[in-house]
Amino acid sequence: MLTGPALAQATPDKNTPAHKQTQIQLVRNATLKISYADTTFLLDPMLAKKGAYPGFEGTYRSTLRNPLLELPMSVDEVISGVDAIIVTHTHLDHWDEAAQQLLPKDLPIFVQHEADAALIKSQGFKQVTVIHDRTEFEGITLTKTGGQHGTDDMYAVPQLAALLGEAMGVVFQAPGYKTTYVVGDTIWNGVVEQALNKHQPEVVILNTGYAQLEGFPNSIIMGKEDVTRTKNIAPQATIIGVHMDAVNHAALSRKELREFVKANSLTQSVKVPNDGEILKL
Template sequence: METPTTQSVKIQHIRNATAKITYADKVFLVDPMLAKKDAYPGFEGTFRSHLRNPMIDLPMPVEDVMEGVDAVIVSHTHLDHWDDAAQELLPKGIPLFAQHEADAQIIRGQGFTDVRILGANVVFEGVHLTKTGGVHGTDSMYAVPDLAQSLGKVMGIVFQAPGSKTVYVAGDTVWGREVDETLAKFNPDVIILNTGDARLVGFSESIIMSKGDTLHAHQAAPNATIIAVHMDAINHTALSRQDLREYVQEKNIHDHVLIPDDGEILQF
């Protein structure tokens, strides 16, 4: 049997955690936040909550973001991953993947008619999509009932197809067992990490990853390319791209960690 031709993977970082991933000739829009600058108040109870979100505009017209999209993936329904503008602007019949039935019901309630649950090895037009686990904060945060409910459940996504590099979108998670298990099981070629070091008032730790997790990822998957996103766009992120660029230089991992600008296209 002939070896399949390797197909290139194109990842366009849009803003924050929003990405346009062209994979096996299908285009996925992940975690769309499409509002104009300053559309929403800052997140209450978080770092720099006096700032409005998003703090920057989209790098292109919203029509260009949506052009050619075959399916949407919403890792969870927090505003900075699935906002009012996305709900209003995206076609209501577009195939859309959610992490569980509760999120699917929310999204169906917003008028979307083709909402699917992402699970183990779901196939969408030749692309294998697998939901992976994650935790949106620390044990001490989840020990506070109201905060646990607010943080909620999250997922990551693994993309696979014959002849394509394996891509792992970790999502809004801290590093934990779920991430280790995903790396061991799938051995991804490309890992997208949300490294903005998002902070809550009253806690010293982040609810997502931070700069040290880029080093951890390189140590855990030395052959993978790491893409660091979820910076410079939302009020509660304490880590900037510039901070991270200095860190990866200091740790001498800059050849393994990509920190794309908004709108930048990476090809693998």
């Protein structure tokens, strides 16, 4: 039985503040609204109507038109309350023509490098900032993380390497809030593993659609096995799987990921939201 000082040590301090709430809404595909430390970010906006664009040439199910699904809300509702935008890279399914036309040109936008900054400035946006190792915005620290948007075999083909390009992830940190890591369009590699170990995130958002190119057996982004890999390194984290069901080359569906999560007894810590669904963490 604990008494005296030992009891005091074992009893949680009632004055220790709990984490303040982060709200994460999956809009569609990889488009997210993250309300973090009283600031709302819109990530990777793809805002077109269903079927607006041809399927991605040279990819799985390229005859299908993108997006495969309608937005679950109006564009006005998507934009409402947004304080800043983060574009992890400028592929169509993360930064489309509709977003370029419909988003207010004076909203702050954060990007991965000067090339993307120049492109987005050329589209009329006035406040474009490159996230370096650490960028501060409204009391929030944004940290750029790396990755690889495909396998070594894919990047060995120069034309394909140019098409795949670079993509970043972003870590959100603020006093009193859960460290949140948006991993971005990458396969599992040492850079992702290093970021998980370094930042010890309590929330991890994975792009788990397992998007595939013709002629290659593996994916250009993560899949269901990467949920398990993430869980092994960050066992206390809540993992959220997105970037499924909305574009032609995504080979892993939400239904399949949910079945995998259930079969591996991960339902308490892995969330697979529907379009429009809000998670409060």
